[in-house]
Amino acid sequence: MTTVIKNGTIVTADLTYKADVLILGGVITAIGAGLSGDKVLDASGCYVMPGGIDPHTHLEMPFMGTYSSDDFESGTRAALAGGTTMVVDFALPAPGQGLLDALQMWHNKTGRANCDFSFHMAITWWGEQVFNEMKTVVDQGITSFKHFLAYKGALMVNDDELFHSFSRCADLGALAMVHAENGDVVAELSARLLAAGNTGPEAHAYSRPPQVEGEATNRAIMIADMAGVPLYVVHTSCEDSHEAIRRARMQGKRVWGEPLIQHLTLDESEYFNPDWDHAARRVMSPPFRSKQHQDSLWAGLQSGSLSVVATDHCAFTTAQKRFGMGDFTKIPNGTGGLEDRMPMLWTHGVATGRLTMNEFVAVTSTNIAKILNCYPKKGAVLVGADADLVVWDPAKSKVISAGSQQSSIDYNVFEGKVVKGLPRYTLSRGQVAVEDGEVKTREGHGHFVGREARP
Amino acid sequence: MTTVIKNGTIVTADLTYKADVLILGGVITAIGAGLSGDKVLDASGCYVMPGGIDPHTHLEMPFMGTYSSDDFESGTRAALAGGTTMVVDFALPAPGQGLLDALQMWHNKTGRANCDFSFHMAITWWGEQVFNEMKTVVDQGITSFKHFLAYKGALMVNDDELFHSFSRCADLGALAMVHAENGDVVAELSARLLAAGNTGPEAHAYSRPPQVEGEATNRAIMIADMAGVPLYVVHTSCEDSHEAIRRARMQGKRVWGEPLIQHLTLDESEYFNPDWDHAARRVMSPPFRSKQHQDSLWAGLQSGSLSVVATDHCAFTTAQKRFGMGDFTKIPNGTGGLEDRMPMLWTHGVATGRLTMNEFVAVTSTNIAKILNCYPKKGAVLVGADADLVVWDPAKSKVISAGSQQSSIDYNVFEGKVVKGLPRYTLSRGQVAVEDGEVKTREGHGHFVGREARP
Amino acid sequence: MTTVIKNGTIVTADLTYKADVLILGGVITAIGAGLSGDKVLDASGCYVMPGGIDPHTHLEMPFMGTYSSDDFESGTRAALAGGTTMVVDFALPAPGQGLLDALQMWHNKTGRANCDFSFHMAITWWGEQVFNEMKTVVDQGITSFKHFLAYKGALMVNDDELFHSFSRCADLGALAMVHAENGDVVAELSARLLAAGNTGPEAHAYSRPPQVEGEATNRAIMIADMAGVPLYVVHTSCEDSHEAIRRARMQGKRVWGEPLIQHLTLDESEYFNPDWDHAARRVMSPPFRSKQHQDSLWAGLQSGSLSVVATDHCAFTTAQKRFGMGDFTKIPNGTGGLEDRMPMLWTHGVATGRLTMNEFVAVTSTNIAKILNCYPKKGAVLVGADADLVVWDPAKSKVISAGSQQSSIDYNVFEGKVVKGLPRYTLSRGQVAVEDGEVKTREGHGHFVGREARP
Amino acid sequence: MTTVIKNGTIVTADLTYKADVLILGGVITAIGAGLSGDKVLDASGCYVMPGGIDPHTHLEMPFMGTYSSDDFESGTRAALAGGTTMVVDFALPAPGQGLLDALQMWHNKTGRANCDFSFHMAITWWGEQVFNEMKTVVDQGITSFKHFLAYKGALMVNDDELFHSFSRCADLGALAMVHAENGDVVAELSARLLAAGNTGPEAHAYSRPPQVEGEATNRAIMIADMAGVPLYVVHTSCEDSHEAIRRARMQGKRVWGEPLIQHLTLDESEYFNPDWDHAARRVMSPPFRSKQHQDSLWAGLQSGSLSVVATDHCAFTTAQKRFGMGDFTKIPNGTGGLEDRMPMLWTHGVATGRLTMNEFVAVTSTNIAKILNCYPKKGAVLVGADADLVVWDPAKSKVISAGSQQSSIDYNVFEGKVVKGLPRYTLSRGQVAVEDGEVKTREGHGHFVGREARP
Ligand SMILES: [Zn+2]
Ligand SMILES: [Zn+2]
Ligand SMILES: [Zn+2]
Ligand SMILES: [Zn+2]
Ligand SMILES: [Zn+2]
Ligand SMILES: [Zn+2]
Ligand SMILES: [Zn+2]
Ligand SMILES: [Zn+2]
The missing domain is CATH 3.20.20.140 (Metal-dependent hydrolases)
Known part of the structure; x- marks a missing residue:
């Protein structure tokens, strides 16, 4: 099953451009205009970032x-x-x-x-x-x-x-x-x-x-x-x-x-x-x-x-x-x-x-x-990279509060602060963990990432 | 007509990896393993760089x-x-x-x-x-x-x-x-x-x-x-x-x-x-x-x-x-x-x-x-970028000398210096201007590159 | 007529010590213990400074x-x-x-x-x-x-x-x-x-x-x-x-x-x-x-x-x-x-x-x-130096106010600030211009100080 | 017995001026023009320094x-x-x-x-x-x-x-x-x-x-x-x-x-x-x-x-x-x-x-x-200071050599270096230890100098 992120603007550490992103098997398989896939995530008005x-x-x-x-x-x-x-x-x-x-x-x-x-x-x-x-x-x-x-x-x-x-x-x-x-x-x-x-x-x-x-x-x-x-x-x-x-x-x-x-x-x-x-x-x-x-x-x-x-x-x-x-x-x-x-x-x-x-x-x-030598598996929006992506909605805002957070602690040091700019979607190796702001994480989905030494 | 650069290691400002590069119409159309094209440039032992x-x-x-x-x-x-x-x-x-x-x-x-x-x-x-x-x-x-x-x-x-x-x-x-x-x-x-x-x-x-x-x-x-x-x-x-x-x-x-x-x-x-x-x-x-x-x-x-x-x-x-x-x-x-x-x-x-x-x-x-705001048209090895590329042979060396240079001046301030690391191929929008060290430039091939102002 | 500053602590740019100062003809003629003179200025509890x-x-x-x-x-x-x-x-x-x-x-x-x-x-x-x-x-x-x-x-x-x-x-x-x-x-x-x-x-x-x-x-x-x-x-x-x-x-x-x-x-x-x-x-x-x-x-x-x-x-x-x-x-x-x-x-x-x-x-x-090359005629407490001296009372304080100042302007940028540390006496070439806080300046007493060029 | 250093130029950390220096009992008792004493050290052409x-x-x-x-x-x-x-x-x-x-x-x-x-x-x-x-x-x-x-x-x-x-x-x-x-x-x-x-x-x-x-x-x-x-x-x-x-x-x-x-x-x-x-x-x-x-x-x-x-x-x-x-x-x-x-x-x-x-x-x-808080007993040319003085002859020169040094070691790291500027006289609390370049030290003359703590 493929997932496609459409209509967004890709933002990487060195580039900003409009393109869709196609994901299969947890990795990015294509970046370009007019891509299609089984599941479509709409990134209109959003930035698609690592x-x-x-x-x-x-x-x-x-x-x-x-x-x-x-x-x-x-x-x-x-x-x-x-x-x-x-x-x-x-x-x-x-x-x-x-x-x-x-x-x-x-x-x-x-x-x-x-x-x-x-x-x-x-x-x-x-x-x-x-x-x-x-x-x-x-x-x-x-x-x-x-x-x-x-x-x-x-x-x-x-x-x-x-x-x-x-x-x-x-x-x-x-x-x-x-x-x-x-x-x-x-x-x-x-x-x-x-x-x-x-x-x-x-x-x-x-x-x-x-x-x-x-x-x-x-x-x-x-x-x-x-x-x-x-x-x-x-x-x-x-x-x-x-x-x-x-x-x-x-x-x-x-x-x-x-x-x-x-x-x-x-x-x-x-x-x-x-x-x-x-x-x-x-x-x-x-x-x-x-x-x-x-x-x-x-x-x-x-x-x-x-x-x-x-x-x-x-x-x-x-x-x-x-x-x-x-x-x-x-x-x-x-x-x-x-x-x-x-x-x-x-x-x-x-x-x-x-x-x-x-x-x-x-x-x-x-x-x-x-x-840490895990680039571009991580930290990149490139074909072949892991589909660890965030579709960032610059217009979405909230007030930070312990009452509504995922973390298990009973307070938040940023309590009451207003933030503007939040994920519309977050994808972990292609799995949509946040969808339209709703958390849909899958326990055990996360894997250990080994890294190589420098020569 | 496509050109493919095979067997090289791509080196960009932030990545080093093995992949072939396919070129068509002056731009890079594919980067990946096992690509083929009409004209093959062998990059064995070389770095493929912007x-x-x-x-x-x-x-x-x-x-x-x-x-x-x-x-x-x-x-x-x-x-x-x-x-x-x-x-x-x-x-x-x-x-x-x-x-x-x-x-x-x-x-x-x-x-x-x-x-x-x-x-x-x-x-x-x-x-x-x-x-x-x-x-x-x-x-x-x-x-x-x-x-x-x-x-x-x-x-x-x-x-x-x-x-x-x-x-x-x-x-x-x-x-x-x-x-x-x-x-x-x-x-x-x-x-x-x-x-x-x-x-x-x-x-x-x-x-x-x-x-x-x-x-x-x-x-x-x-x-x-x-x-x-x-x-x-x-x-x-x-x-x-x-x-x-x-x-x-x-x-x-x-x-x-x-x-x-x-x-x-x-x-x-x-x-x-x-x-x-x-x-x-x-x-x-x-x-x-x-x-x-x-x-x-x-x-x-x-x-x-x-x-x-x-x-x-x-x-x-x-x-x-x-x-x-x-x-x-x-x-x-x-x-x-x-x-x-x-x-x-x-x-x-x-x-x-x-x-x-x-x-x-x-x-x-x-x-x-x-x-100068012409990235990634220039300065990149990315699909869609201009195929302005150099296939760099780290083993190739020469002694710099005015006698053998392309520049029209009659001396060289680096005269006599030994350099190791030279182009095997240089490509200007896909056109092979240096081939196995031989210069094959095409007069008038170069175009003006306009750049956009910042917002 | 001699003036002597008695019972004070001399403070210079590099020394602090107890001694009296004798003045004759506008210059310091002696520094030491137990000096006497025609006019005595008591510097008890004070610092005698340039x-x-x-x-x-x-x-x-x-x-x-x-x-x-x-x-x-x-x-x-x-x-x-x-x-x-x-x-x-x-x-x-x-x-x-x-x-x-x-x-x-x-x-x-x-x-x-x-x-x-x-x-x-x-x-x-x-x-x-x-x-x-x-x-x-x-x-x-x-x-x-x-x-x-x-x-x-x-x-x-x-x-x-x-x-x-x-x-x-x-x-x-x-x-x-x-x-x-x-x-x-x-x-x-x-x-x-x-x-x-x-x-x-x-x-x-x-x-x-x-x-x-x-x-x-x-x-x-x-x-x-x-x-x-x-x-x-x-x-x-x-x-x-x-x-x-x-x-x-x-x-x-x-x-x-x-x-x-x-x-x-x-x-x-x-x-x-x-x-x-x-x-x-x-x-x-x-x-x-x-x-x-x-x-x-x-x-x-x-x-x-x-x-x-x-x-x-x-x-x-x-x-x-x-x-x-x-x-x-x-x-x-x-x-x-x-x-x-x-x-x-x-x-x-x-x-x-x-x-x-x-x-x-x-x-x-x-x-x-x-x-400015007028040392030690000025800026010093040394024998031979001009008797430009201040007997500084660290215990004396006042509130700065335009109403009580000598300057002719009608305000003071430090208005209302409390200062502690004020002249008990100020001497200009031996002439006592401030005495126990009272101003007794003499118009025209001031002379031009010429300075020599460096070699 | 008094010693007087005549005809020199006094150089201190902050002053240069012509004056004689009178010494009695190991301390400086007068500084000024035309001083005389029992023993006269001629400082013509020299600098009198701490x-x-x-x-x-x-x-x-x-x-x-x-x-x-x-x-x-x-x-x-x-x-x-x-x-x-x-x-x-x-x-x-x-x-x-x-x-x-x-x-x-x-x-x-x-x-x-x-x-x-x-x-x-x-x-x-x-x-x-x-x-x-x-x-x-x-x-x-x-x-x-x-x-x-x-x-x-x-x-x-x-x-x-x-x-x-x-x-x-x-x-x-x-x-x-x-x-x-x-x-x-x-x-x-x-x-x-x-x-x-x-x-x-x-x-x-x-x-x-x-x-x-x-x-x-x-x-x-x-x-x-x-x-x-x-x-x-x-x-x-x-x-x-x-x-x-x-x-x-x-x-x-x-x-x-x-x-x-x-x-x-x-x-x-x-x-x-x-x-x-x-x-x-x-x-x-x-x-x-x-x-x-x-x-x-x-x-x-x-x-x-x-x-x-x-x-x-x-x-x-x-x-x-x-x-x-x-x-x-x-x-x-x-x-x-x-x-x-x-x-x-x-x-x-x-x-x-x-x-x-x-x-x-x-x-x-x-x-x-x-x-070290021993000023001005030491380090000064002031009345009351110890007469630890050097009469420095800027015209006197020598070649540094272990063969002619006072130190007991058998070499000198500056061997062969020419220096210009040497003591004509060196005085330790008034005792003339170097006289016209000749060493006349007195064993046991040196005393311990105690120093006070800061408040
Ligand atoms: Zn930690
Ligand atoms: Zn830590
Ligand atoms: Zn220029
Ligand atoms: Zn220029
Ligand atoms: Zn000014
Ligand atoms: Zn100014
Ligand atoms: Zn040591
Ligand atoms: Zn040490």
Whole structure:
């Protein structure tokens, strides 16, 4: 059975043109005028774009004996509802746990996934087993390794471990990734704040100022440079970090920065809300920043010094957040965004004139597909590419609300915001998961996407 | 009659994959495996790329009662021989001459062109006629306007004229372009050098140091910003100018820089050659710079702060150069490069690891096609695109020499340099202009490419 | 008769120590413990500092057949009241007027000056007479030449004139100074604003955005570099200009920037005041900027990339301001500040911890004395130096108000601001001009201070 | 008995003027015209300047059971011979050793010192004892604490220790100092080089590239910022580190950089000398850099982004250097320079026009006296200041040679270099230690200089 998307305007990272798209067996089989098919999706007045790719999610992430609220079912359903057709999640080995073990655990979570997905592997400790298993992990299609410079005593690695792991990535043709905050300084600042009686969620922001992010980013870039590996900096939230990335790029280094939709559109004033729940629900690392940092992030997307917009979707319920009442360091870190990333970026980026539509596609889909080496299977509107597509209706609008969302959490950090620009249809390998705004996802439809190492 | 390119690897600005390319009626009609056609071009071991676009040439340019040596016939033949399938030349009105008049003159030169071409229009004076005719020029498909901040007393415009013209470009949806050197300072430095008896070609370099280029670039960027027009800076030759462009881009401004292949691979030491002819043949503006400036240009291509590699091909013969014996200010400014740009950039950029193959395509073809709004007709390997293609043989090498070149000038600034990476075939709208290294251009095959204004 | 300042703490640009100061014949004759003299000034609890030097005033400046309100009498009285003991005013030749002529006119104004003064000479046109008279001006002790890049059609010089004049300064060992705004762009933006019906004082700010200042600063720096002359940029008001200065200094260039106390403490919101008079009284060039630009200026003072705090004191009365009702371009440019500079900078700089006391002395007095080559006659607390001193009482406070000021204008842009830190005594060459807060200036006491050229 | 320096020109960090200087009891008692005294030193044709202060020496430093070759006797004799009248050495506690213990050991070395001296205390480990003893150390006049980010497994501290120690410095009003190289990366690079058979001295340079210095500098600045402590970065050798310092200063942070005379005048090519001894004698950390890095350091001194020129004098004999034959990591790190710093900087800085004489005084003496809070006892030509003076003869020249030096080492890294500008007299607290070029030091004349904490 063929599906055809008719009467739309195709928008890719580098092109805008009118054409129909024909789909068979989950892939695009023709692009052109006057195509016909068994099932017709009308794209009149709409843009036909590659579905979004969110390269930074934490679905069903273990936390203190429980899990982050969205699993691969509800998370991917939320993704599709917002026009995102692929997520890349982080497999997180516990200290001492083997990488392959962890990977198996993560594969096990995905049985009900509604859209395609891939993994990054985190390097949370170092040893011969890790060194050896990195190769197997790459062979199994996971070619990006995440490192934490924060979360001291838990996920954090030191510079020596970082250099060894980055060097191993270089040998394997893999991508190095980094959560860049100076964990030593964060830990000490946190302790001081608690000691001084600052226990509320606003202290979370005070405990990890932009400086600690800028420093760690700069350090990771140097070590990547020494190791000869390209570097992807997740959740670039501030000018300090952006400056380090920009400076590196100016020197010809291969470094990419990833602002989150939250940092682009929300600011630190959220933490000053007197409602503990309101503030705690917005606790994530790095925290929201001032307006000046926001300006820097937008300019980075415009100039190309920042490359990808993600979410770090890690949804903890209000109940879970409350584990941290009386001690902000115990508030689970994370917010949602998977469902809202595309409409929020369109509304605040494209509709305001900051970004062109082509740049929108680039930063939500195509750039990361290239960086992660799954382009043009993903991130493209090309014959042969997977039919992961969104038919984007620029006239469709809604008010974001937890009450009507797909995500399983009980609030939304964008609550009340009006977005204009939403999917009319979202297709996951040709399967119509959103139809005229109605969600029709199919559990288990999503497959793992393996990726090849660089030569 | 169809032509098929078989067994090659397609390399575009964002993709590398194996596929055949089918051509009919000058356009690409199919891309895929196992295609067949009437004429078969074997691309085994080769890369099939968009033909190069050189956006900066001066063919048959009037000069003191004579003309630059390469006309649209020899120039486009040289272009094709080197894998370039489109040139964009500058229509230069004399002071007081109407734009439409000048445009007609330039159209008149192109009857024997071997490949497609377009024009930029220069704004060399200001007045109501210019203001009015700019619209007609845009309507006739020329949507980029060049301004000279140097050549005082001739082509130079002042800041007031620049601001008016840039504002007009903004209104018309056209692109502003600028030759950025401070003409007042250059004129005075030149006069002082002559007065001090420095009459040789090396004084040309002394008369226009990097500082005057950096300043003018910065100024043009500010004025473009005030006018709200995107800006393209031609022949960015130094860190000073690159810094200004980089700083602007960091602030989200839409500014592009164009290093020339000459500045990327040759340096100021050429002017210190005791042979007057050797030095004079390399006289161009801006002049060649030091190695440190070269490093800056390469880093710019790597990081994306510089976007396009061009040539400013303006070929004056040794006899013409000698007009300036005894007075360097009378040496006609210009060198060749049209034939050598692609092999030189491949050899010094791709083979050295500085640039990926995809970046090579981007900076030689795709980026400028997008900037000039003729993508994907040009600069693409897509169904429906013009079959302006080069089948690039990375194993083919030669020694550059004036003796064996297509260009009509009697020397070559790259004389003796070994390049590895040359066209096996070059196709201009499907017509095979280079076949197994043999030049088979067809006079008059080249057409004018009109471009649309931005909305 | 000797005067002794007892029990104070001497604060200079590089030292803080307790000592008495003995004065005879207008100069300091001893510094040490236990000094005695005929007249004793008690400095208990106070800091004894070099009197302030304001290098940027326009007293009795001609304007449309009238003059700026403060003349050398009231202006220097205001200066002394605020702890400033020397002003440097600008001699402004009319177009075509000789420099010596203008200089004589300026000398004629100074008969009733209460404190010492010097002049800068403005270069408002170019010609052989100007070239020749520059030498005589230098011989007469005026070794700094001001150039306007704005005020098109009036004071503005073009790049060619600028380069010639800067080169002449270099030959004469003089300092080049520049008012840096792009006059062409300002003129055109002004015309557009008026044409669009924006006639109010807020349009003044719109007509000269930070970009035009940054550009002109960058340009002046390049031309000074080419001429080989040190450069002093007056009224640096924004990050754009500061960035250009900073970048130049990083490259080892001798460039200084001068923020005004107004730009450090007031911002653009003043122009949005619905009271026309309120806004118009604050019209000056460059206009007040946003808070982010203020931050940049303070950081510059802290890091040393900006060197001097001045006022550009040019006091026009409300009646004069009203010449511009209905056309902002006719509002005379200028505000007051001479009386408030030192207390405002102390309050907002020293008391807030941004600047040390030594840095306060440096930026209000010593740095400019060195730059203008009248150190240590001025700007020092050293034996042999002129006894231009202020005994600063950090505990004394007042509310700034036009009603109680020395300046002759009928308003004060700092109206209502509380300052803490005021002169207990101000001495002009030993003469006590302020005594326990009471003003006791002596008309005609002030002398011209000639300065030598650099070798 | 009084000494008078007659007929000279006094040059300080901010003044140049003709005056005599009278000395009694080791201090300056008068400055003025026509002074007389018991002993007359003729300064005709000379500059009378504050004696140099070298804030970075390692005299009699323990090393593998032996000591660096120059002790406080020969080291201070060398210093005086070159116009330096004070050294500041580093007390280095062994791991686990108390600070007071180490301090006593260092005091014990100084009995034969020929000029005044002070200490910095190194923090080489962290614990309650260190925390507590820091206060006592400050009380004993040592108010600067050095931290090593390199020398892993020996002196290096980690970020957590650094933050604690910096915070303690902030509480105590002390200065934080840092040797900034990333020790983890250096250790790993060294191991890889050795493993690959690169055992020679040139591998020392490869093992610590500019990037690792830039990174560590940036990190130390961030941590100092978080701790609220001013930071002094020793031996800033490259643009990478200078950039980090410059960026910090631009943001108003109190950070100083210290280039060494070696890095200013020697470059990495020294390590490529085929003579093992030649190269090994130049092994120090950071290593010599390329010419581009040198340019950056000079520009920093000119613009004020770098503040002090030191030597890191740590003299190992050729015999000691040979401990590292076959393994570059065993070559003791250190070179000489104490005797040559002032003449080399004068010759390459002042005589070339890069620095003014006043800047020379600032960077060799006055700046560091202020930073270390011993100004104006040291670093000044003022009444009451210690008579640590050098009478500098700009016409006196010599060829630097180990054969004729005071330092006890058997070579000189500046061997064969001609310097012009040398002491005619050097005075240590009034005692004439160099007289007409002849060295007449007095053993034990040098005293410890205690310094006060900042409030
Ligand atoms: Zn993270
Ligand atoms: Zn995350
Ligand atoms: Zn040009
Ligand atoms: Zn050109
Ligand atoms: Zn002005
Ligand atoms: Zn003024
Ligand atoms: Zn060190
Ligand atoms: Zn050291």
